[in-house]
Amino acid sequence: MGRGGGREPLPELPEVETVARQLAPCIVGRRVERLVVLDRLLRDGRGRWPQVTGRAIVEVRRSGKRVLIGFSARRAGGAPLWLAVHLRMTGRLLWVERRERQVREHLRARMRLDCGELLFIDPRRFGTFDWHPSAEAAEPAGVDPLSPALTPARLDELLGASAQSLKAWLLRQDRLVGLGNIYASEILHAARLSPFRGAGALTPPERGRLAVATRRILLRAIANCGTTFSDFQDARGREGAYQHLLAVYDREGEPCPRCRARIARTVQQQRSTFYCARCQR
DNA sequence: ATTATATCCTGATCGC
């Protein structure tokens, strides 16, 4: 864990992908016996909660930074239902094989299935549940960086003539979806691009480097089950391993793994950015 | 229209 106040893991694309992949085989095909929401913040301002009791879970996958859970119709001819869970800062979806007897701290919701229980634990209470009538309705506005839809032409279109810094641009969920503060820094380092560069002013080769680095970093993070600093745990309650592979994030003052210069930290959009001023131009 | 800032929330840490 890093220096300074309460550095935490952020469930970004690789962490959410990890949770969804591990959760799917545990709960797909299972029937919901009961959903209990314990935190008022999860319920307020979103209208009536749909009835999920009796539905079967038909699909679990990542959608942007959300875990998307598909439920069958409650009766023949009825409408299906989709739940998009956003973990935000500290949310966790934890699968337990048996019904829990012990009281867990920060437990915000529990969904009892016929074979176990899915717990939503979220100390900081930023996480959200959103209900949708279809998977399409739950799709985010931005393009998934791992989707084949992200062609060089599409990336050009997304970057456009944006005057924002590259770091700020990468965090925008209405362009690319799924990147957060950790992977934005890591991707820019891998692409050898300064976080201060204007997003709309990259040369074609630089855009190519950005595209390649984005894909490479995310796939490698997924292969390592994401990054854990202190809070993030996957659906089985285990930690990821990518924190050992971070090149710049939370490594201020340490040598750049590429050129050995000291890694710098700056603040952009009220968020920390870590970068190497020598090899990121 | 785009871009920047304040806000939500809690736990860990820091300084006195």
Added chain:
DNA sequence: TGCGATCAGGATATAA
């Protein structure tokens, strides 16, 4: 030892 201030950040609302 205690206690208040500070910091972390995803997304949204609001401001510029």
